Amino acid sequence: MHRRAAALAVPLTVIALTVSSCGNIPEEWRTPAFMRMDGDQLDSRLPTVTGDVGEAPEVAFPDIEPPEEELSGVVDEGPSEEELVRADDLVIANVAQFQWTGPGEGEPVEGQSSYETGAPDLIRMTDMPEQISSVLVNQAVGSRAVYVFPPLTEEEQAQAESMGQPPQVGASVLVVDILDRFGMGSVVPGEQTTDGGDGLPTVTQEGHSEPTIEIPEGDAPEELEVVPLIEGTGDEVEEGQQVIVQYTGVRWEADENGDHPVFDSTWTRGGAPFDTTIGAGSVIKGWDEGIVGQKTGSRLLLVVPGDMAYGETEEEAMGAPAGTLVFVVDVLGAFDNPPPAEPEEGASEGAEDGGEEAPADEESPEGEATE
Missing domain, CATH: 3.10.50.40 (Chitinase A; domain 3)
Structure with missing residues (x-):
């Protein structure tokens, strides 16, 4: 809201x-x-x-x-x-x-x-x-x-x-x-036309369930990779809109057991869709750049390099997942935000500009893909 x-x-x-x-x-x-x-x-x-x-x-x-x-x-x-x-x-x-x-x-x-x-x-x-x-x-x-x-x-x-x-x-x-x-467990309609691969992670997902993400051998890409696994038919997501998504995230780098466990997922919260403002610094840069311009109804594979994810500062201070991150995101919907309130007379114009990094979305539970 x-x-x-x-x-x-x-x-x-x-x-x-x-x-x-x-x-x-x-x-x-x-x-x-x-x-x-x-x-x-x-x-x-x-x-x-x-x-x-x-x-x-x-x-x-x-x-x-x-x-x-x-x-x-x-x-x-x-x-x-x-x-x-x-x-x-x-x-x-x-x-x-x-x-x-x-x-x-x-x-x-x-x-x-x-x-x-x-x-x-x-x-x-x-x-x-x-x-x-x-x-x-x-x-x-x-x-x-x-x-x-x-x-x-x-x-x-x-x-x-x-x-x-x-x-x-x-x-x-x-x-x-x-x-x-x-609803709980909502996903985008349609069948995947690709599961990724070709040097990128492979994604399988059956019905209303959490996707399985397999990380390939080799180094992670140095640039942001965005692959529509299902291409939606809705309007393109615009900067500043509220998006509603299901998502799962894993690290590219394996843990000490050689696994890539999920570090954050809406599915671990019962499949409750997550909503946030996109393209405004409320979430990591890889989400802002990777989701804006995509059509609603899309399932996206996002491979986010570390400098577009949490960065070393938050990794060390907040225990955020380090390095390259991989997300599967179902873009369920996108809706306009209301225009910003006009500043009161006499208020400083500079107060409107929060700088490059906006605070984390206030609805995000701990561990969300927020900065």
Whole structure:
């Protein structure tokens, strides 16, 4: 998610999205349509939301005072042939917030709509509060949900203001459009057209499983090598986008037993897809240069020389894997990030420039391919 949750009303500040470590559930086990929890009549106190899912919603507020309790419901159900959201998914959604200020009155909250920025939210369902996740689980991609959160108490209002939020008036209304989902063990579609080789590592991978990487004899390449094992058909990944990937990494150099054990992998975390900003210094240089420009839906073999990986400083100080590294990366999706916030008047222009090396992505667990 684009760290917008902290700017929402206090009841939603718990939407802090971090890496999940749930068990691996194959895609073939997704919830069948007949188990969907639909058909419940919507609460008449819910605002009326119009417009197509995937486009900015129009919201009409009932001619009553904002309710003093939480309300929610699915106002548009996605096509029955679409995949259903599971409780451990990474969901791509457009989110818009409104403030219900009085009978029949309300307005959008400025800066709180991904439709304005063109950058959808990445929502890890395992980190959602129950009142959010219970509505989305078992709904099809293409569905739209609406939530109403009651006006803040005096204590909550004080907490919100202490976090730099403007005063909240009335109830908060959240509209969530489900655009896509990525499940535990998601991989790119298609068959490998090459397994690498010819002086480079050889990769085999069966279905929704961790790839096997065999390192050839001989010296590692001195330059970055990028080989599409499966060439995707999606758009090219752009610098500054958020990418969603499955990956596995091993060292080219063998250990004392002659093996090349995995030093980091999403598969060791149950196949939970990893997301990060690409091309902006949040990950190692070999990822930034190797993934930008590749098509989404691709499976990539990356052979990353040491000077484009962690380098001697981090290898020594942080125990990062040394030397040339080999990754197999499934590029599941790529989505725009919101534009950077405009600096406050009088702020130093130099503060915007963080230098060449950005801090590690805050969602990366220890051992990720981050600098």
